[in-house]
Amino acid sequence: MAQSNTPRRPAMLDAARAETIVGDEDPAASAAVAHTAAWALMGVGDESFTDADVARLRDTVRSVGVDVIAHAWSRSPEFTLPGALWRLYLLHEWYHRDPGLVESRYAQGLRAPIIQGLEAPVQVRPLRAVMQEVDALLRGDLTDDDLDGVLAQASRAMRVLAAGESGPLWIEDPTDPLAHRVTMRTSALLATADELDLAAREAAFGTLD
Structure with missing residues (x-):
């Protein structure tokens, strides 16, 4: 299905950091990781998280499973x-x-x-x-x-x-x-x-x- 053109919340995190999906004790940073990973899995990026970054994250999930990013969502x-x-x-x-x-x-x-x-x-x-x-x-x-x-x-x-x-x-x-x-x-x-x-x-x- 075609990607929606509805404006989305900015990822708030640069692509290099989001790609590692490392937990952070700072609640704001943890929320940023969670949102970036979630929207990227849906195929949605922004100015700092490009289509290529989104594609890499989705390929990683398909290869090794959603567990690699799911823990980032647990406190959301x-x-x-x-x-x-x-x-x-x-x-x-x-x-x-x-x-x-x-x-x-x-x-x-x-x-x-x-x-x-x-x-x-x-x-x-x-x-x-x-x-x-x-x-x-x-x-x-x-x-x-x-x-x-x-x-x-x-x-x-x-x-x-x-x-x-x-x-x-x-x-x-x-x-x-x-x-x-x-x-x-x-x-x-x-x-x-x-x-x-x-x-x-x-x-x-x-x-x-």
């Missing part, structure tokens, strides 16, 4: 692009770690009499199809024009997963590699679904930061 607020991508990344990791378990919970959720946040009759896509789009976004195969659709579908999938028989918790073990303030909150799946909904609406209007 949910109403930002890096915060939304972090939530998609956690879903991506959970699914690929144990697809059978997550698919089973999704099937259980679809049989639930009520799925919070979704009107009956519930119409959702197969989880595997949703995850294929999430994976494509996190590989840099899609653009910011695709964001709202992927975020909205991931939100709906979260709501179905929350309705599964094992309850609304996401990650319960504090030693789990996916243990994070996003995944271990009370009713974490539903809270994350709400956050992805918000991000999807912002993306649709071109105001996701």
Whole structure:
């Protein structure tokens, strides 16, 4: 899909530094790294982060995986692009770690009499199809024009997963590699679904930061 011409937030970071994606204790610098990496993955650069820089970052992610930049997003607020991508990344990791378990919970959720946040009759896509789009976004195969659709579908999938028989918790073990303030909150799946909904609406209007 063609890249959007909607003006975007400046990357605030030079290409050489962003390419290393090294964490920084300075919150402003960390936020700059997170935003630069997130927008570059969507194919968006600016005066200081050129098309060639964007292409190199996306090629790197396709070669070695999104983990190389994902940690830069972990402290980003949910109403930002890096915060939304972090939530998609956690879903991506959970699914690929144990697809059978997550698919089973999704099937259980679809049989639930009520799925919070979704009107009956519930119409959702197969989880595997949703995850294929999430994976494509996190590989840099899609653009910011695709964001709202992927975020909205991931939100709906979260709501179905929350309705599964094992309850609304996401990650319960504090030693789990996916243990994070996003995944271990009370009713974490539903809270994350709400956050992805918000991000999807912002993306649709071109105001996701």
